[in-house]
Amino acid sequence: MKVPFLDLNRIHQPLHKEIMERLDEHVRKNDFILGNAVEEFEKEFANYCGTAYGISVANGLQALEIILRAMNIGKDKEVITVANTFNATVASIVSVGATPILVDTKEDFTIDPSLIEQKITSKTKAIMPVHLYGQICNMDEITTIAKKYNLYVIEDACQSHGAMYKNKRAGNLGHAAAFSFYPGKNLGAFGDGGFITTNDEELAKKIKMIRNYGQSKKYYHDIPGLNSRLDTMQASILRIKLKNLDKWNYERKKLAEKYISSLRDLVSVPENSLDRDHTYHLFVIRTNKRDALMNYLKERGVDSGLHYPVPIHLQKAFDYLGYKIGDFPKSESYANTILSLPIFPGMTEKEIDYVIDQIKNFFNDSLK
Numbered sequence: 001m002k003v004p005f006l007d008l009n010r011i012h013q014p015l016h017k018e019i020m021e022r023l024d025e026h027v028r029k030n031d032f033i034l035g036n037a038v039e040e041f042e043k044e045f046a047n048y049c050g051t052a053y054g055i056s057v058a059n060g061l062q063a064l065e066i067i068l069r070a071m072n073i074g075k076d077k078e079v080i081t082v083a084n085t086f087n088a089t090v091a092s093i094v095s096v097g098a099t100p101i102l103v104d105t106k107e108d109f110t111i112d113p114s115l116i117e118q119k120i121t122s123k124t125k126a127i128m129p130v131h132l133y134g135q136i137c138n139m140d141e142i143t144t145i146a147k148k149y150n151l152y153v154i155e156d157a158c159q160s161h162g163a164m165y166k167n168k169r170a171g172n173l174g175h176a177a178a179f180s181f182y183p184g185k186n187l188g189a190f191g192d193g194g195f196i197t198t199n200d201e202e203l204a205k206k207i208k209m210i211r212n213y214g215q216s217k218k219y220y221h222d223i224p225g226l227n228s229r230l231d232t233m234q235a236s237i238l239r240i241k242l243k244n245l246d247k248w249n250y251e252r253k254k255l256a257e258k259y260i261s262s263l264r265d266l267v268s269v270p271e272n273s274l275d276r277d278h279t280y281h282l283f284v285i286r287t288n289k290r291d292a293l294m295n296y297l298k299e300r301g302v303d304s305g306l307h308y309p310v311p312i313h314l315q316k317a318f319d320y321l322g323y324k325i326g327d328f329p330k331s332e333s334y335a336n337t338i339l340s341l342p343i344f345p346g347m348t349e350k351e352i353d354y355v356i357d358q359i360k361n362f363f364n365d366s367l368k
C-alpha cells in the first residue's frame with residue numbers, strides 16, 4: 001500500500017467544478033487585481049478569526065514583513081522568536097533590517113515563555129510567537145511579558161488557521177497576525193497567498209497601504225510600499241475553501257486522536273492541552289530511532305517528513321547571528337528526533353491503520 005504525505009486532490013476534487021466556474025468568470029470579466037472577491041474574502045476570513053480587520057497579501061513571509069514595517073520595526077530593533085520554526089519567521093525580521101533574537105522551544109514545539117524575559121533589551125520591540133504545526137503557544141504567559149515591557153505581540157499563524165486558545169482563534173491573540181495560504185497549509189490557495197489580521201484600526205490602514213505601493217488612493221503614494229496583493233482569482237478559491245475549513249480541521253483532529261491513542265506507548269506524541277484546540281497542520285512524533293523509522297516507512301510505501309531538519313540558529317543563512325551548537329538544546333534534539341506522519345482531509349481509515357501498523361511492526365522488529 002502507498003500512503004502519500006498529503007494528497008491535495010482529495011481536498012480539491014469535490015470543489016473542482018465550483019472553483020472552475022468561478023475562475024472562468026474572472027477571465028471573462030478581466031477581474032484580476034483587488035476586485036470584489038478580495039474584499040469579500042478579507043471580511044470573511046477576518047470574521048472567521050474574530051478580528052475587526054483583515055488584509056490579504058501575496059504570501060505569509062510578506063504578511064510578517066508588512067506587519068513589522070507598519071509597526072516601524074527595522075534597523076537597531078530586536079524581535080524575539082523561537083529557534084524551532086520555518087525560515088520565513090526569521091527571514092521577515094531580517095528583511096526589515098531588525099535583529100532576530102532566538103529562544104528555545106518546549107515539549108509542545110512552541111516558544112518557551114520562561115526563556116523570553118532574559119532576552120529583552122532596550123532594543124526589543126516585539127515578540128513573534130509561532131503556532132507551530134497548528135498548536136497555539138501559551139499566549140497568556142507571552143502577553144503578560146509583552147505588557148510588562150510594552151512590546152508588540154505578532155503571531156506567526158501561518159500553520160494554525162482555525163486553531164483556538166481559550167475560545168479565541170489564532171490571529172486574534174496579539175496585536176497582529178500573519179497567515180499563509182501556501183497550497184499545503186490547512187487553508188491553501190492554488191499558488192501563493194497571505195493574510196494579516198488585527199484589531200488595530202491605524203495599523204490596518206497602514207498595512208493596506210503598504211501592500212499596494214503605499215498608496216492612499218491611486219497614484220498618490222503616502223509611504224514607501226510593496227506590491228504584495230492577493231490575486232483576485234486566489235481570493236475566490238479561498239472563499240470557496242474557507243467554507244470547508246472547520247470540517248477539514250475536524251477530520252485532521254480525528255486522525256490525530258487515532259494516531260495518539262495507538263502510538264503513545266511507542267513514541268512521544270503531541271498532546272492536545274485542554275485550553276487549546278490543535279489543528280494538526282502537521283502531526284509530529286518524536287523517537288530516538290527516527291532515521292531508521294523513516295526509512296522503514298518509506299520502504300513500505302509511507303511518506304513522512306521532517307519539519308524541520310535544521311533549527312534556525314544552525315542554518316547557514318543565519319551564521320552571522322553568532323549562535324552555535326548547544327545554544328538551544330531542545331530545538332537541536334527535536335531536529336534529530338521528530339518525524340511528521342501523513343495527515344490530511346480525505347485520508348482513509350485504511351491508510352491510517354496501515355501507517356500505524358507499520359510503526360508498530362517497526363518497533364516489534366527492532367526489539368527482536
Ligand SMILES: *Cc1c(COP(=O)(O)O)cnc(C)c1O
Nearest residue numbers: 059060061086088089158180182
Ligand atoms: C508557511 C510558513 C510561513 C510563510 O508562508 P509563505 O506563504 O510560504 O511565505 C511563515 N511561517 C511559518 C511558520 C510557515 O509555516
